Amino acid sequence: MERFRWRHGCEEIREKDGKKDKGEYWHWGFEFLTLCFCFGSGGQLATTPAVKARLLSAALFIAGGSDHVVLVAPYEVVEPLVKYMAPLKNLETEYPIIDPSFRKFCASHGIFSVEDFLIHDLYMLAAFAEQDISSERLKEGITQVLSIIDDMHQPWWNGMELLEDAKRNKHVLPTGIQGIDLLLGGGIHIGQLTELVGPSSSGKTQVCLQTASNVASNHMVLYIDTSNSFSPERIAYFLGKIIDVASAQAKNQILQKVMSNILCHSVFDIFAMFDVLHQLESHLRYQDAGGCQMRLLIVDSISLLISPVLGSSSTQGRALMLSAGYLLKKLAHQHNLAVLVINHTVGGEGGCSKPALGDSWKSIPHSRLFLSCVRGSNDYNALILKHPSMASGKAARFVI
Amino acid sequence: MNNNSINNSRRNWQFSSEEMGSHAKSWLVEDETAREMLERVQTERPFLLLPPLHRVPIRVGNVVELTGPSSSSKTHILIQAAITCILPKQWNAVSYGGLGHSVMFIDLDCRFDILRFSELLNHRIMEAGSSCKVGCHKMGSEAQFARMKHYNEELFASCMKRFLYIRCYDSSEFLATLKTLHYRLQKEREAHGLNVHLLLIDSIGAFHWLDRVVNMQQGNFGLTCRKSWHLQNVSEAVVQEIRRLLLVHPMLVMATKTVFLGNKYSKALISASHACDGYKSSFLRQQVFYERVKTSYETINHFVSSYGNWPAADNPYSRNVTSTDRQLPYRKYMPAVWQSFVTHRILVRATDDDSVDDEHPNNSVFLLEWLMPPVNSLDKFTVTDTGVFILS
Numbered sequence: 039m040e041r042f043r044w045r046h047g048c049e050e051i052r053e054k055d056g057k058k059d060k061g062e063y064w065h066w067g068f069e070f071l072t073l074c075f076c077f078g079s080g081g082q083l084a085t086t087p088a089v090k091a092r093l094l095s096a097a098l099f100i101a102g103g104s105d106h107v108v109l110v111a112p113y114e115v116v117e118p119l120v121k122y123m124a125p126l127k128n129l130e131t132e133y134p135i136i137d138p139s140f141r142k143f144c145a146s147h148g149i150f151s152v153e154d155f156l157i158h159d160l161y162m163l164a165a166f167a168e169q170d171i172s173s174e175r176l177k178e179g180i181t182q183v184l185s186i187i188d189d190m191h192q193p194w195w196n197g198m199e200l201l202e203d204a205k206r207n208k209h210v211l212p213t214g215i216q217g218i219d220l221l222l223g224g225g226i227h228i229g230q231l232t233e234l235v236g237p238s239s240s241g242k243t244q245v246c247l248q249t250a251s252n253v254a255s256n257h258m259v260l261y262i263d264t265s266n267s268f269s270p271e272r273i274a275y276f277l278g279k280i281i282d283v284a285s286a287q288a289k290n291q292i293l294q295k296v297m298s299n300i301l302c303h304s305v306f307d308i309f310a311m312f313d314v315l316h317q318l319e320s321h322l323r324y325q326d327a328g329g330c331q332m333r334l335l336i337v338d339s340i341s342l343l344i345s346p347v348l349g350s351s352s353t354q355g356r357a358l359m360l361s362a363g364y365l366l367k368k369l370a371h372q373h374n375l376a377v378l379v380i381n382h383t384v385g386g387e388g389g390c391s392k393p394a395l396g397d398s399w400k401s402i403p404h405s406r407l408f409l410s411c412v413r414g415s416n417d418y419n420a421l422i423l424k425h426p427s428m429a430s431g432k433a434a435r436f437v438i
Numbered sequence: 439m440n441n442n443s444i445n446n447s448r449r450n451w452q453f454s455s456e457e458m459g460s461h462a463k464s465w466l467v468e469d470e471t472a473r474e475m476l477e478r479v480q481t482e483r484p485f486l487l488l489p490p491l492h493r494v495p496i497r498v499g500n501v502v503e504l505t506g507p508s509s510s511s512k513t514h515i516l517i518q519a520a521i522t523c524i525l526p527k528q529w530n531a532v533s534y535g536g537l538g539h540s541v542m543f544i545d546l547d548c549r550f551d552i553l554r555f556s557e558l559l560n561h562r563i564m565e566a567g568s569s570c571k572v573g574c575h576k577m578g579s580e581a582q583f584a585r586m587k588h589y590n591e592e593l594f595a596s597c598m599k600r601f602l603y604i605r606c607y608d609s610s611e612f613l614a615t616l617k618t619l620h621y622r623l624q625k626e627r628e629a630h631g632l633n634v635h636l637l638l639i640d641s642i643g644a645f646h647w648l649d650r651v652v653n654m655q656q657g658n659f660g661l662t663c664r665k666s667w668h669l670q671n672v673s674e675a676v677v678q679e680i681r682r683l684l685l686v687h688p689m690l691v692m693a694t695k696t697v698f699l700g701n702k703y704s705k706a707l708i709s710a711s712h713a714c715d716g717y718k719s720s721f722l723r724q725q726v727f728y729e730r731v732k733t734s735y736e737t738i739n740h741f742v743s744s745y746g747n748w749p750a751a752d753n754p755y756s757r758n759v760t761s762t763d764r765q766l767p768y769r770k771y772m773p774a775v776w777q778s779f780v781t782h783r784i785l786v787r788a789t790d791d792d793s794v795d796d797e798h799p800n801n802s803v804f805l806l807e808w809l810m811p812p813v814n815s816l817d818k819f820t821v822t823d824t825g826v827f828i829l830s
Binding site: 153161361400 | 547557613671675696
């Protein structure tokens, strides 16, 4: 009756400053079937996707005795897990060279999954294999694993291929605001992450809404809204100025069509944003080439999502922020999106305001624009803090 | 052939002692004289003087680390080095002063802009072409101009093909790239006859925080011999792979690292230094300052004990001060295994001065300082459309 009991495992994730986070998993083991569920300390897996994956890999190792393992986990965790973090046994059906004797040899050196090969010295391993009886087969196995590892990284490009891809896919999206378009040399770049920083009511959301309405005429736009700042009336107002058709009915029709190109998601914590982004990634991967393509992703106030986690536990929060940044950049490059994020300012030294999210965030966006309102008029100021091809310090006025 | 003779003489040690006598004589024959060795090394591994890193000659086998705060043109220096490497020495009777080798760029920051790179390369090609033209022929006929353009395009294409690029979104991808780099280089050499001379890594510390958070106990698995995936092991694996790679494919490695000049203690330090000055200057206000000084001294002591020598009166925000005045202007955060792997270290930062040169208005000026080996001078440079331009 032992095998019908739910067994509970618990892994502690210990951080450098002594704080502990608990990840628990439950698994029910039957002879040929194991079910794994993974939870974090708050009842939800409240941690980075990488740590989630590690928890699940831990569970898989314990459940290694079964023939079949059923994983109940979010999709983004399962994908890298199955090939790279699972025990080597799982690869035997696809690569028959990874037979029990090879696995035993690897286990004797502390290697249990493909990922373990990455932090071990393969030349030393080959040298040990040389001294073994079946050295040829072992070396073939190592070569096979190396070819699996070769699939783990992005492809190599040469300069001409990169340039062709940039010219073909990575255009510039005009924002529709003359001052900003002139300042940035045309608009925001596809494939790059642009950040708008500024104190409150400095026009950041207005710039985003204007850009969204400008882009939505030809492409799809995803607006991730964290502070209920998305306003369809404003979008309709901006579109009303651009659409230039005589009859009201035709105008209405075009308005409907363009506004249906803008998708708005409300998220209120960073894990919900990760979910939305992962869903977007799978949608973009399997969408067809024709039709209306998504070209703009706006995150209104990424600082509102990240600041709560950044303060509490130092390494965890920073890792979440960097994971989010890398995910946005990956989406931008691989699926040809322009990503626009909004950040707030906090008080810095000497009373002047500086962008929030700290120094680690500074190197994530490709370009950073500082927006402020000009006192006494309807104009706004935009200042380049960082840009890949414009000198920082250039400023321009614009009006919305 | 000289290498083979060295290998042969090494293998001789493995023979038994009886055979040693007969081989001893052959072992005593010289492989090459010092002059021959110097000539060989100079041609195979020449010293590179890449501006703005021209103060200290660097050569293949060195590991150069460019440190600096965010947006201090470190990537531009890498791009400049890459362009100098991929341009040929001479092509079509025009001298470009390059090395004609391939370059591998591992982008861990994922912020590389290929359009900017191609712009800079084009400018360099045109500049070299036009400077030669002025000396040699007159820019007369249309046909000559069209031919020139065609040659430039051909040269551009061949140079761009020598630039190899890859992006890594996390440490596993980075390690996977490094492990398979050897076979990739061999394939390139066989297919195109390209020799990679330069390995550029943009932001070696990019995944530092991401790796720190994964710090699991492996003991619970019952697999105590398994190496866990945390920062120390990952960094050791990275350094080991690069070291192995350098043995087989000698390359110059240049890596950038983002550091933060000044830190969260500096604010307390400024107030502490002010408090100290206040205490010293106004003896009568001793009572008022006592509390402030007490807490300030605690901060200073804490600071000094964690970072070493840091004179309290120094303003950490002054950008024009050399780092010899204060031993370490930034906090080292890479593991010791990487720190000891680096052979040359440079600090770059932006200055507050505007460019004084008339030719380059509105361009920010950057300061470059050699930390290892220490050179007691600061170089100023600015970044223009044609690349890095040295001011002094």
